[in-house]
Amino acid sequence: MRDLQLEKEARRRRRGLFTGILCLTFIIPLLFLGVVSLVDGQAQVSEDENRELSQWPSFSLETLFSGEYFQQLDAYYTDQFPFRNMFLSVNKFLNNLYYVPTGDDMTIIKGNQEGIGGEEESSAPSSSQVSSGSDPSSSQQAPSSSQEASSSEPDNNTPVDIQGNVDAEVKENYTIILKDRIMELYTVSPTYLPIHAQLVNSIKEQLPECRVFSLTAPTAVEFYSPNQYHTGNKSQLRTLEILKENLSDDVIQVNAYGKLRNHTDEYIYFRSDHHWTQLGAYYAYTAFCESAGFQAHDLSEYQTGRYDNFLGTLYKAAKNYPQSDKVRDNPDYLDYYVPLSSHSGEIYGDANFTVQYQIPAVKTGLDNPSYAYDCFCGDSALIKFTSDCGTGKKLLMTKDSFGNAFIPFLMDHYSEVYVVDPRHVSKVFGDSFHITDFVREHQIDDVLVMNYAFAAQEKNYLSKLESII
């Protein structure tokens, strides 16, 4: 009898011990990570995500009562959580657990968070647990019971006359990983493309004595994706058609598309980055020469070099997905072509045209660059390139980052090239910079409006462009 009782007693105690340990199992990790999160240092920037990590928010009564202060604290805490990189790789592993590959080895993932216009975008809701005012505040859009008051309409202080037909457009950019190539999916915007054309037309109207060129570059998805993703309302050829219908006859349209279409079996687009290679830019350059009446140089004339192991923006966006490992294991390389003419560029830092930096059109011999595409001129409000090619002709171009790979080829045809990135103008010049005035002041001969298919129809980009015309 007593033995049985002793045994029961021992078992009870053991059970109690186990239970106690389990309770500790709950509380100890919470405490441990909680303490670490309070004492560990802060990271500034996430290179992979191309953004600054949230810092300790500044306090104000206003943000306190609007709820913003707490949201920022949330975002700060999440961004600065200890062992972030380790947890991100575990998350990647989780993504892999669920994943079943298709026959053609394609994955659809969520794309980047913002449009091309960058900057003035309403502060990116870092997918933190923002309670959107719906009853059970849930982190994603899951309304447990009540409706979601989430309004994810981006900010709208754009002067562009937008016929708010936003429903006609697909709001989210998705990206596909197809074997070892990552591509952004595209949808034609019949609302914004005519606006783009109008802007170019108005430049020509105000500068009748200049030649005005329009060049819209297609992207990889047009040539390398399954049929569904480049036909119908996803066709960038359709984009060019719409632009053509709306551009005035005085504007010279450069058919870069046709050239690229003929060279798709060459390395004209990166697989891990959303840009074209400089070879792709070269073919667009040959099209430009045809339109401008220049004799394009042959590819073999240029000095070349290579940056190996290039993993670009799309890889970083897809890094969280194990399907992107194929891309990581077969990275891009960047071949650059150096202009034949001697040249240099000046980047202006303020409205007084103070020279901030001097750069070449292509930086050769960089040592292990973190982002190889940066070897081109980068994105600045205004860069003035001077070349000794001796033609005496001057060009002003507005561009997004696709233009960066294109610019080197211009050095051999223009004595002066002014490069304007509309997204950065207001930072440096406020609202004092207008390309039409600038062109007249500096007696510039040609104007080139150059974009890739996404920027050509992006609301924020177009509004920035409009503000500098």
Place this chain on the structure above:
Amino acid sequence: MVFSSLIFLYLFLPICLILYFLAKKIRVKNVILLVLSLLFYAWGEPVWVILLIFSGFVDYFNGRIIEANRGTKYAKMALVSSIVINLGLLGVFKYSAFFIQSINGLFSAHLPYAEFALPIGISFYTFQTLSYTIDVYRGNTKAQMKFSNFLLYVSLFPQLIAGPIVRYTDVAEQIDNRTTTLAGFKSGAIRFLTGLAKKVLIANYAGSVCEQLLSSNLPELTTAGAWFGIFMFAVQIYFDFSGYSDMAIGLGKIFGFQYPENFNYPYICTSITDFWRRWHISLSTFFRDYVYIPLGGNRRHLVFNLLVVWSLTGLWHGASWNFILWGLYYFVFLFFEKVVLKGRMEQMPWYVKRPYSLLVVLIGWAFFYFTDLGQLGTFFQSFFFASPNGLIDTTSQTLIINNSLFAVIAVIACLPLSKYAKKLVNYMGQKSNAGMAVQFSLNFVYMVGVLFFCTASLVGQSYNPFLYFRF
């Protein structure tokens, strides 16, 4: 603040647990819980926390008046004032804009209205305080004499934001009189972690698939995409909501409170009547006890009663016509089952009643998902095999295949297998020492695994890449 956030898990919760269990007296524990609960709520609603406190005060006051004046007209006045104020608050903050917009639409008027951001949890706490005054009036419970206790009941953070709707009678005793045993803490912790896993590892994932199909790319929806998309939404909403309830119940248990169950494997229902005994149980019982039965239940004008209850149920979920349609949709099927079939659905063979139930529920979720009736129409066009984009396309095929394993896991998780698994493990634990060791190990691995992977997933959700560097 939400449970499924890093700041809650690693800052708020540990601090709360330490303070709570360091305190010895129940009165101190209650103060700690109250202060932290108000902070928890204020985190998401720094201004409208006032409303919460106000609503609590109004019904505390009314409760005491009713108690002190039982049987007189003052008691009745207090009850009425409670109902009016609670429903009034809800009406103004949640429904006024919708109501006026509808009138404007119907009569081409231009009445002005203010758009309020909905204070978090208002649908829950107004109902809770309302249930309190009604129960006090009916004599089901005595009024709570201490305001801090009553406010604790209203604002207790485990159940404040997303339910379950806890009635005062459920916890009245426990406010001043509860303990947490080691076993209770453990089982509460496991319950909480289960809910967290449901939300973070299943619901959020289902949500992102569903969004790709039904939200961003709706104009391109195919039939296959419609079916798979709404199926993913059914998964998302169940695991999100029931996960939240699990976390609430688990946390409550840790602090010594026993909350009622809110879900009972709704997707194994055998009829729509059965579905509503398994889904958001605290809400349907609320409407049953405070609206349906007072109206006469199934004894007087059953159909009218059903209509009222289900319109209100729909409306409670959101101030929008699609939610009302959702409620009425269920009214139709409940009418069909109760009045037409007179309960004979339950006797049908499983291959009739289960597919019927699941199909009805699945279609019902469409009414719930699309607040825009135009989009709802687009969806149904695809769902009922009339999509302009055809039966299936590259996108829907890819998404379906990519997520097929997840779909299988989700379906399995909807079955009550875990109930039997738990019973088995517990039985093993009772049987022998080896069994106890196994039980311990399984629990240990489960707890650590869930916490680790959920944390990773929460960090992963903050991964927010941009193509262009943002300064």
